[in-house]
Amino acid sequence: MPMPARNEILKWLYERLKPKRFLHTLGVEQEALQLARIHGIPLKEASTAALLHDCAKNLSTEKLLAICKDHNINLHNNEEYPQLLHAFAAPYVAQKQFGTLPEDVCNALRFHTTGRAGMSPLEELIYSADYAELGRDPFPGLEEARKRLIADLSDGTHFILQNTVKYLESNHSEVFPMTMQALESYKDRPLINYSQNDRRLQKEHIIW
Ligand code: DGI
Numbered sequence: 369m370p371m372p373a374r375n376e377i378l379k380w381l382y383e384r385l386k387p388k389r390f391l392h393t394l395g396v397e398q399e400a401l402q403l404a405r406i407h408g409i410p411l412k413e414a415s416t417a418a419l420l421h422d423c424a425k426n427l428s429t430e431k432l433l434a435i436c437k438d439h440n441i442n443l444h445n446n447e448e449y450p451q452l453l454h455a456f457a458a459p460y461v462a463q464k465q466f467g468t469l470p471e472d473v474c475n476a477l478r479f480h481t482t483g484r485a486g487m488s489p490l491e492e493l494i495y496s497a498d499y500a501e502l503g504r505d506p507f508p509g510l511e512e513a514r515k516r517l518i519a520d521l522s523d524g525t526h527f528i529l530q531n532t533v534k535y536l537e538s539n540h541s542e543v544f545p546m547t548m549q550a551l552e553s554y555k556d557r558p559l560i561n562y563s564q565n566d567r568r569l570q571k572e573h574i575i576w
Pocket residue numbers: 392422425451452455480481482498536541542543544547
């Protein structure tokens with residue numbers, strides 16, 4: 369399936385997104401490409417999904433709800449969480465501009481905020497790259513998440529989901545049901561118990 373040229377996506381996003389969001393998007397792409405190279409995920413899918421993940425972020429809640437309704441987008445009973453709508457609407461907004469995109473790319477956009485049970489490698493990649501991109505101000509667990517992602521993408525994703533749920537609970541924020549389901553789906557795959565100087569965690573982040 370032909371996918372839009374990177375330049376075309378960048379031009380479109382540059383006009384749509386605020387400067388901070390545009391820079392965040394480039395950071396997510398860089399993180400996604402690095403991890404995609406390590407874990408053997410197709411680079412074009414990784415770049416396209418990373419660039420488009422927040423393409424609906426500039427739209428109002430009303431507009432996002434209208435898009436979801438018009439296109440019978442299944443909100444999985446998440447209508448009451450407005451922060452989620454930019455993710456669910458993203459595949460529609462992106463495909464309106466660029467034509468049909470692969471289903472896996474659409475799902476990576478759709479589930480980038482919450483994750484979901486049984487994520488594909490591309491979905492894990494975009495969910496995690498959004499969290500771990502180099503432009504983020506440091507916060508507890510971020511460096512460990514980056515290292516775990518390099519060593520094992522699913523383990524890193526599991527760690528991020530666990531950290532996010534812990535953080536939201538300590539803040540008394542409601543956790544999205546789909547995020548809980550995503551975390552539960554990793555329960556048969558306990559976090560890898562790295563010792564402090566485990567060589568698998570010694571790889572540094574490469575910046576280029
Ligand atoms: O679009 P971004 O800012 O790059 O990040 P995002 O799509 O991951 O998250 C969008 C917003 O949703 C962000 O402010 C964090 C918030 N959020 C993510 N998961 C949860 C959440 N808020 C609550 N209350 N519960 C969640 O589980």
